[in-house]
Amino acid sequence: MDDQLIWATDQEGQIRLIAARTTDLVREAQRRHNSWPTATAALGRTMTAALLIGAMQKGDEKITLRILGDGPLGAVVAQSNGQGQVRGYVQNPDLDWPSKSPEKLDVGGAVGSTGHLHVTRDLGLKESYTGSAPLVSGEIAEDLTHYFATSEQTPSAVALGVLVNEDGSVQAAGGYILQLLPGVSEERIEDIEKQIQALGPISHFFASGKDLADLVEPLLPGHEKKVLAVKKPAFYCHCDRERLTVMLKSLGAQELAQMREEQGGAEVVCHFCSERFWFSAEDLTALEREVSGLE
Ligand SMILES: [Zn+2]
Structure with a gap:
């Protein structure tokens, strides 16, 4: 049923x-x-x-x-x-x-x-x-x-x-x-x-x-x-990589750089559905550049 x-x-x-x-x-x-x-x-x-x-x-x-x-x-x-x-x-x-x-x-x-x-x-x-x-x-x-x-x-x-x-x-x-x-x-x-x-x-x-x-x-x-x-x-969960990217960017360039140096990337887990998203060191570098450009 x-x-x-x-x-x-x-x-x-x-x-x-x-x-x-x-x-x-x-x-x-x-x-x-x-x-x-x-x-x-x-x-x-x-x-x-x-x-x-x-x-x-x-x-x-x-x-x-x-x-x-x-x-x-x-x-x-x-x-x-x-x-x-x-x-x-x-x-x-x-x-x-x-x-x-x-x-x-x-x-x-x-x-x-x-x-x-x-x-x-x-x-x-x-x-x-x-x-x-x-x-x-x-x-x-x-x-x-x-x-x-x-x-x-x-x-x-x-x-x-x-x-x-x-x-x-x-x-x-x-x-x-x-x-x-x-x-x-x-x-x-x-x-x-x-x-x-x-x-x-x-x-x-x-x-x-x-x-x-x-x-x-x-x-x-x-x-x-x-x-x-x-x-x-x-x-159904509406989370996706794009939304989590926005969330990551809101942390600021300094925080992103720290995660990149200390963990070699960032794993983001969605609270609602436990889906895991991995952002590599290269991904974070790109986000840092974007954030810095905006700041
Ligand atoms: Zn989710």
Whole structure:
């Protein structure tokens, strides 16, 4: 089953649901960062959340979700765009963190429950807007629910899950954000709450081979839904040699010369995808000349 993203609303547009199966893209993130289970779960949840928030935007806005807790995992960061492309990293991917139980990785403990989450919307033309909220538990879904309620005044149900195998590989991943706009009846809200309870943990839902349709149907039942978009999400990083060249040049001629003399070149590793780029002594000499010419 391929990764998939779906955006649907009820007939009146008062309930919106964005859901995604992200198993393959979280697998790729785990492989690229060589992350340990708890780090994989935190990264996978954050990437899934960024993907869902990104898909809710109009046009070509870029979303950056940063989870900055006081736990040993360090920062967890993910970026996505309206096309369903997402990338992400965790500061300490090789953290060996004990589980609370064999069934449950302790993401909250690794992330930390003190800190903030930030959602930055990049509107293009160098304009951006950041909304923030304090962390509640470090479990990420709960923190986002709190963020939507306080920072965006939108009551939401957020579920994010990554099931990691004993060997550290990813068995299943996915999640959803369900938002209630003004006008939804109490009765309807109670019904949705019951359906959410019945769905159970979202990682197990996807691990059992169920489809997005099995998620959309109970939450937006029968004929009352409108499917607005279906996409195939993917891990995608926009880094390339050209961008890293700009970054290197910003270090200045002196720093470049030092790297050339001491290391015979420079290896630049992309945070987001762990791709390595090697700049030889000759490359650095050329950059030094360019920088000096500009200075
Ligand atoms: Zn990259």
